[in-house]
Amino acid sequence: MTVSIQLEVNGKPVQAAVEPRRLLVHFLREDLGLTGANIGCETSLCGACTVLVDGNAVKSCTMLAAQADGASVTTIEGLAQNGELHPLQEGFWEKHGLQCGYCTPGMILSANYLLAQNPSPDDEEIREGLKGNICRCTGYHNIVEAVKYAAERMS
Amino acid sequence: MYPAQFDYRRAGSVDEALSLLQENEDAKLMAGGHSLIPMMKLRLAQPPVVIDIGRLNELKGISEAGGSVRVGSLTTHADIAASDVLAAHCPVLAEAAGHIGDAQVRNRGTIGGNIAHADPGSDIPPVLVLLGASVHLQSPSGTRSVAAGDFFQDLLMTDVGEDEILTHVDAPALGAGTGSAYLKFEHPASGYAVVGAAASVTVQGGRCTGAGLVVGGVSATPTAVDVSSLVGTDLSDDAIAAAASGLDAEDPIGDIFASGDYRVHVGKVYGKRALAAARDRA
């Protein structure tokens, strides 16, 4: 069987018929070609697949595409506006908050959600807020710096 | 990473969900999906039918009335953690919910799904047992409520019947003079509680008039500790340590990270610290 879904992805309406078992992350990556959300584990722990669903950071590997019916989804591809990088994207670039880049889209979207909840987090709040995202390259030092940079820019 | 095939049904009401449940043998209810989908991705769960109850707004929300708080089963951990109602009337539940997983998990995971899954490392069950909360269930034949202490039956086993839906949780509000705390010894990989200690202490005129301690992670179900010895004391550190040391688990659970013996030990230490924190907040 398939399920018909209608949703908004990065501001654009999308309509599709998907198998019920299709994970949102596969729908985004394979059906829509939005490969920014990555898959790094299968236990909902690494956070590389994090996207925003109705403004909330969620792990798109732990959500069926069918569950996203009617939702508004933002992926890393939809974060920059009018060709302008988002302050978080700038922060990660400026502060060397990424190396291989695989965890970065999820990390940025989690940080985006964090800053929406708490516009000026301290170091500990940043570390607590991003605990659902694993980075194996940076040791997180510069990720904290990147988020602080963005928070300052956005305030 | 690739769930097996299943049929998907989306319920528009609790009644519809209940009838779908009756019509489809071995069907699974899915709220946020944060217990079920991980099992399905590993094909450890292969339900033929999934009934999505995630849109039943009637099961969402937090309210307080008549000295009791009510949390709808589809309320997310994020909403519980951020709830002003709970902060005022039942802060320990909000505190525990804030410890669950991570921000993304808290945004999708629900209290109903969490307690129906009954993972021994979950943060919510010991708090509900501590509070003397009741879990409300609905079936085609009516509704019933179960004390949280009876709800959790064994490892991943609860009192929810095959034809039932968990609708909400009621918990008595914590009154003035009562302090509470949830302390978590977190697994460095899974983020689950190796041990989670939920404590409450009521103080009047400098003396303890009531105290409770429930520890999760030590046994298959939350373990209540008899801390009645604290009543009438001034809650000295020594009295608290002695009370917490009463934690006993006949058949403690263990894994490669923490053995049963060690969990019992940490349960005592965290029980002590949770009681002390509750005292300091009373």
Add this chain to the structure above:
Amino acid sequence: MARVLGTSIKRREDPALITGRGKYTDDLKAEGLAHAVIVRSPYAHARIRGIDTSAAAALPGVLAVLTARDVAAAGIPGVVPVGWLLPDLVTPAHPMIAADTVRHVGDAVAVVVAEDRYLARDAADRVAVDYEPLDAVADVVAALEDGAPSVHEEAPGNVAFDWEIGEREPVDAAFASAAHTVELDLRNNRLIPHAIEPRAVLASYDSSTGEMTIHMTSQNPHVHRLLMTLASLGMPEHKVRIVAPEVGGGFGSKIHHYADEAIVGLCSMKLDRPVKWTATRTETNLTDAHGRDHSTRCALALDADGRITGLRVDTAAAMGAYLSTFAPAVPTYLYGTLMSGQYDIPAIHCHVTGVFTHTTPVDAYRGAGRPEATYVVERLMHLAGEATGLGPVEVRRRNFVSPDAFPYQTQVALAYDSGNYGPAMDRALEMIGYEDLRSQQASRRDNGAKQIGIGFSSYIEACGLAPSAVVGSLGAQAGQWESADVRVHPTASVTVYTGSSSHGQGHETTFSQIVADRLGIDPEAVEVIHGDTDLVQFGMGTYGSRSAAVGGSAIARSVDKIIEKGKKIAAHLLEASAEDLEYEDGSFRVAGSPDRSLGLGDVALQAYLAHNYPDDLEPGLSATSFYDPANFTYPFGTHVCVVEVDTETGSIELLRYAAVDDVGNVINPMIVDGQLHGGLAQGIGQALWENAVYDESGQLVSGSLMDYAVPKIHNLIPFELDRTTTPCPHNPLGVKGVGEAGAIASPAAVVNAVVDALAPFGISHIDMPLTPEKVWRAVNS
């Protein structure tokens, strides 16, 4: 123009990665793409009695189900080779797909190809394998015991090799006359690399041309092409193109040639269409080569003044079920040779037994042998500080190789080219506020459950893997040089083709800085191409902290050749002698005549026009170098870790981590610091959390992120870094390596700190990872 070497310019790699445009292997699409799922053994050791693929093959949408029988029928070599040989190394065959016996959980037994990956997984579930389970042994020590289950018939007692370095007799003599001795039994815990991108491959065979393009998660595409064609698929090397697109971390795990990538190549050949396979986390953890897994007995002898007189090390090193690509080199030439550390040790003997176990193969993982060696040496130094009463600082200082003793010949083959160890220690002490910390520690000793500990690690590493003649004499079946083709275009922009293939290190940025600095041009005028065997000349790849020291030096060499040629062209055009020409800030000038000069662009254009050109020169302005260094490089430093141990629960909290590293000249400080941060996280992870645990039946019980604790952001702290600079004397850039330093130094620093905190409890050692329960048990025993 301003110097660009030593400048933290932002990475040119990042715009694609922060916008989601970077393409990793699994992101790639192809016309007619099919998907593979590999069927793996659930047993650590079993005989395959039969495989029934009919139910899987019958599923609509399934294109092929292949087993070892199909590998044999294809008439290809079908094996996964080992690329480093030791004397008397036992080299059992490692078939691409297991034929009659499986030897670890995750061993491939069949592959299913289908139109869709969900469907391929459905079909894989329908492949029925009839196993006869056999006894297995997963532990490196248990595998050496009499009567242990045998992994390979060819390897009696499960011994893959028996290797030693140094001389035993002088060491025995040192111990016989020692004033102090300390000894230790320790484990270097088995680690799972956990690049966040799982391994993946997209193989596209085209029968009309006989060519195959393979996009894959590779740290070294040319090496993969060589091994894939020669030993696995039997294709002509020139008919295979391997491309490493964006690669999501490697840490060693994407150096090695694995069965899976070859299996997917075979599927594509059989079906004549593109086939993609992406490992799940579970699969990648069962098949990526693991790291470490040593059991070691070691001892240090010192004289009455606290000077080291001898070091003895005996290690059993797990190889796993098969010999992975570089596996035999890791616990031998990358381990035994490091045993002198930063110290002047007159007698060293190190004996290593390589051991087969029914586990995932073990191979190079960040640091590869050197973290294990540093851990041995620095744990012993901590104990020596206690035994001699000198403490951790003085005992190290007293034994440092003196700055005037370089080049310093160790007793274990390596000759350190340069070093100056005292200043790094001084700076680390200053940064951490050592005396204050000691008084804080003292004030806690008698009150409270939380104890403070301070741990040191003064490490040396040999990196920049090279020189070829040396590694060849030690068993490498490959050279260890690096290549660079630098092409100056007619408009004076530059393209660099480097054999160092990046997977997160920022090579494109760093290498552009090398070229820009040397040519005196804007880094934006330099493009860097890597990771494609059709575009780039043969290269050895990125591992062993070698890219800047070897790959970067190759680029510098090519630039120098270009400048030399440019001088000849400029001299011709300026009617001067080439010997009189200087090159500075992008211009060729006649010495002493500043008005007689030509810009790089003028010369480049003329090089391509060749209208007015020296008779003895060929047109064009490009140069290729295959740089083979004279020696390894030897970064060093001192790290200090400060912890608080909750003795009531055994929990450890990191309070401070200061690292002073000497990695020679620094090209991009921001990137260098980032490399250190990442290495530190992995080393601290080894010390505190990470552990690949097998049960007695050989099941990997910490195979997922639910049980295997990769360091998370809330468990780590900011790192305090500084540097001393002792340039490498033998490469043109004076650079050493930095990718592995953090992982090499930090495990010992952390463990020494915890043991220091627990000194009042009489604790001298706890094996990694220092889980709270282990610490608690030590405190209470």
